[in-house]
Amino acid sequence: MKIVYLDAIPVGYCMTSAQGEGVVQIQFRGVSLSSDGKDFIRKIEGFLDKILQLAHENFHASDLRSFVAIIHKDLKVETYLNELEIFGEALVANAVSEGDPVRKSDIYHFDRIIFKDLEFPKDCGYIVILSNGWDRIFLYDFGPLNSGENLHLIDYDVGRFLGAGFSASIYNDIFDLDNSEWQKIISSGWFPFSYLGYEQQKDLFNHIKFDWKTDEIEAKIDDQFCNDCDAWLVKISNNEK
Numbered sequence: 001m002k003i004v005y006l007d008a009i010p011v012g013y014c015m016t017s018a019q020g021e022g023v024v025q026i027q028f029r030g031v032s033l034s035s036d037g038k039d040f041i042r043k044i045e046g047f048l049d050k051i052l053q054l055a056h057e058n059f060h061a062s063d064l065r066s067f068v069a070i071i072h073k074d075l076k077v078e079t080y081l082n083e084l085e086i087f088g089e090a091l092v093a094n095a096v097s098e099g100d101p102v103r104k105s106d107i108y109h110f111d112r113i114i115f116k117d118l119e120f121p122k123d124c125g126y127i128v129i130l131s132n133g134w135d136r137i138f139l140y141d142f143g144p145l146n147s148g149e150n151l152h153l154i155d156y157d158v159g160r161f162l163g164a165g166f167s168a169s170i171y172n173d174i175f176d177l178d179n180s181e182w183q184k185i186i187s188s189g190w191f192p193f194s195y196l197g198y199e200q201q202k203d204l205f206n207h208i209k210f211d212w213k214t215d216e217i218e219a220k221i222d223d224q225f226c227n228d229c230d231a232w233l234v235k236i237s238n239n240e241k
Contacts, residue, residue: 085116113162
């Protein structure tokens, strides 16, 4: 761990433009993937790049595999570059045994990402970078660093937030939909849900996006649910616990 000090408190990223004394929207918590393009680069080159340069004088972007910054209100920042052990908890779709290789089709999603021996204080902001192959996942929350009515302490499970961001990268062909594609899927009456397998979701999404007939896919899903509904309900119950 290395400790550095900022010269100003980060409060978020501007979502709108304004001149002079205009009002703008600030996003204090969010997720951005390197596959998002300019949005990712713009955010990375802001607070994160400055913190990395302060903590590691000879840092190069290619060196980054994982990174965590815990940001305190007194401007102190605790940084961890490629040094924390990372564990993932996933909701499995198929039976697996210890030591088995796991494929995308074997899990529904990553429920939680855990950094060993690291806690996220409720009154501190944070920045996290995770890696998935060539993709990078940038997650942040500056809510605890704001004040007054804009103060938002960490009142949620950070691990689950990280898991959702990591899942968005792992299953990018499901999560990476524009507004019109989401609207088309929702309008079809087939909103995706956790207990539909990865291959089924991907196949269903493609059929809906390209206006292909979904009769055969729907019949298979109906049959699977009717034949295995008790097992699905058990999985749902266990996941809620």
